[in-house]
Amino acid sequence: MGRLIMIRNILILIAFLIKLHGVAQIPVSQLERNNLVFPKEQIKVTINANLLLAGEMLQYKGYVLTSENKPSNLSKILYVSLRNNQDSIVFTHKLKVEKGNANGDFFIPASLETGVYKLIAYTNLSRNNIDNPFDEKQLYIINTFIENKNTAKDGTLISIDFSEKDEANNPKTTRNSQNIKVGLDKEVYGKRDKVRLTLTALDSLAAGNYSISVRKVAPIKIKNEQSKIATSNTNSRFYLPELRGELISGVVTSIQDNKPVANQVVALSVPGENFLFKTSKTNGNGQFFIAIDSPIEVNKALIQVFANDQAKNTFKIALDTKKLKLKPNNSYKLTIDSQLKDWLQQRSTYLQIENAYFEVKKDSVLTSPTEPIFFGSLGVEYKLDDFTRFSTIKETFTEVISLAAIRGKGAAAKFIVYNPYDPNGIANFNDVDPLVIINGVLIQNNTDLLNYNAHDIESIRVVNNPYRYGSKIYSGIIAVKTNDKNFVSKLNNHSLTEISIDKWVERKKYYNPDYTDKNFDRIPDYRVQLLWQPNVVLKTQHSETFFTSDIEGNYEIVIHGFTDTGKLINDTFKISVK
Structure with missing residues (x-):
């Protein structure tokens, strides 16, 4: 019964989003804040280590959960950022969420100063939480190449001390669950030895999604860790979930009186080999949204209002921001x-050797499916190298492009498509202009294409049947593909606005040497992170195989995650390498 109520509430939410035209953020005053309609979403994040040196890899995993710690099926984008004490952002990652989970990594550069940092993770929907809009992990970074400048006289004293205690050098096995059995073939291993690790669910309550980290224990103890960062979110707006992908949203207003403009079509283009072209019509408040639900090839996009020459320069577009602004922490003094x-010194030397073999030990990037171009293989593609080349676009259309033509001259010139089933041009929509795009960029001024260098064009595809896309109907499509990556700078369209869009973090298969292959025998191995497996789906049993490195010592195996019923699992085991 409870599941049926939840499904009903989510359907109500989706219907509400459709009614709002998918606006990414709206004033709270327009909503009745009902938790049954808007389920709460919370974020949890785990990392491979809380102390890293410049030259090491930060690896993390984010969980997007309901209030019951179960995987959320709402947000599909997770935002992760690393920030210093003054809320200056070191990096921001955008990750695709699959079944409530996402993971990424960041190489700590030699330019990053020694200090205390925060890893912040949130979704657009979780920003509505007053108490916990994000989750955070405190991270201590030591850069042995740059002098430590965090030595202010005032502020909290944070110390990174050498630890000689047995619990630091000999980690104890701890566990909060009796539902998962961890199997190891032994507890003491030699260098470059094979380790077989097995997780077994002792009952159905152990099924869930977990991460496995195997890392050498560092001889450190941190005193006076900082408190949680305070958010400056006043909750004056309500942020909707990104149900299909990232929402690009904003408001179209009139330049003349700054009032919102309704019923205007906004076009977003992300150029590339597999370009993205999306449109959206503004609602009564001038608001629009466009969902990007597949990976993009570049981090630049172009946005414009679809209007005639006289009107298109009378509008302006203001985009909503996704940045979560935080209040700076109190100052601190960091001592080592x-x-x-x-x-x-030894660890830094080992890191330099490891990074020198980056090409041999690099991770594998997993390919992600891209969204097919909206018109697919419709129409006819003219590859211009298969024909006699002409110096102008007009000549090319006259001599090569048999399904389209150019009528008129100068500013009055327009493109038309020929419908073979309507030779007399009397069918519906024949008097409507075709959609003209170059590498996915909407062309509203036909002279932009007419004046383009024909030798820079690779192909022209013509769809010569009426085509509906979004809220508009076109007589057809003329899609031009160029060889010139800088084609945008040659367009004479002043209504184009360039915006930055971060690409999704690529999924990876992390490096794991196989010492049964003798080709690795002469390659040094100074890894302290023996295994990072961020996406372990446990039903009954899961096995991992990895190899130890050339570094002796004690290593922690950390199993972290949530069961399908919402229980936190955080178990720690140890192995030794001698």
Whole structure:
């Protein structure tokens, strides 16, 4: 019964979103804040280590959960950023969420100063939470190449000390679950030894999604960790979930009186080999949204209002922001125990050797499916190298492009398509202009294409039947593909606005050497992170195989995640390498 109520509430939510035309953020005053209609979404994040050196890899996993710690089926985009004490952003990642999970990584550069940082994770929907709009992990970064500048006289004293205690050098096995059995073939391994790790669900309550981290224990102890960052979110707006992908949203207003403009079509183009072209009509408040539901090839996009020459320069577009602004933390003084000097020097040397073999040890990028171009293989594609080349676009259309033509001259010139089933041009929509695009960019001024260098064009595809896309109907489509990546700079369209769109973080298969292959024998191995497997789906049993490195010591195996019923699992085991 409870599941039926939840499904009903989600359907109500979706219907409400459709009614609002998918606006990404709206004033709270326009909503009745009903938690049954708008389910709460919370974020949890885990990392491979809370202390890293410049040259190491930060690896993280985010969980997008309901209030019951079950995977949320609402948000499909997770935002992750690393920030310093003053809320300056080191990086921002955008990740595609699949079944409530997402993961990524970040290489700590040699330019990043020693200090205390925060890894922040949130979704557009979780920003509505007053108490916990995001989750965070505190991260300590030591850069042995740059002098530590966090030595202010005032502020909280945070110290990174050398630890000689048994619990630091000999981690104890801890667990909060009796539902998962961890199997190891032994507890003590040699260098470059094979480790077989098995997770077994002892009952159905253990089924869930987990991460596995195997990392050498560092001889450190951190004192006076900072408190949680405060958010400056006043909750004056309500942020809707990104149900299919990232929402690009904003408001179209009139330049003359700054009032919202309704019923105007906004076009978004992300140029590329597999370009993205989307349109949306503004609602009564001038608001629009466009969902990007597949990976994009570049981090630049073009946005414009679809209007005639006289009107298109009378509008302006203001985009909504996705940035979560936080209040700076109190100042701090960071000290590093001098007894850590030898350990830091050795670890830094090992890192430089490891990074020198990057090409041999690099991770594999997993391909993600791209959204097919909206018109697919419709129409006829003219590859211009298969024909005699002409110097102008007009000659090319006259001599090569048999399904389309140019009528008129100068500013009055227009493109038309020929419908073979309507030779007399009396059918519906024949008097409507075709959709003309170059590499996915909407062309509203025909002279932009007419004046383009024909030798820079690779192909022209013509769809010569009426085509409806979004809220508009066209007599057909003329899609031009160029060889010139800088074609946008040659367009004479002043109504085009360039915006930045971060690409999704690529999914990876992390490097895991196989020492049964003798080709690795002469390659040094100074890894302290032996395994990072961020997406373990456990039903009954799951197995992992990995190899130890050339570094002796104690290693922690951390199993972290949530069961399908919402229980947190955070178990720690140990192995030794001698």
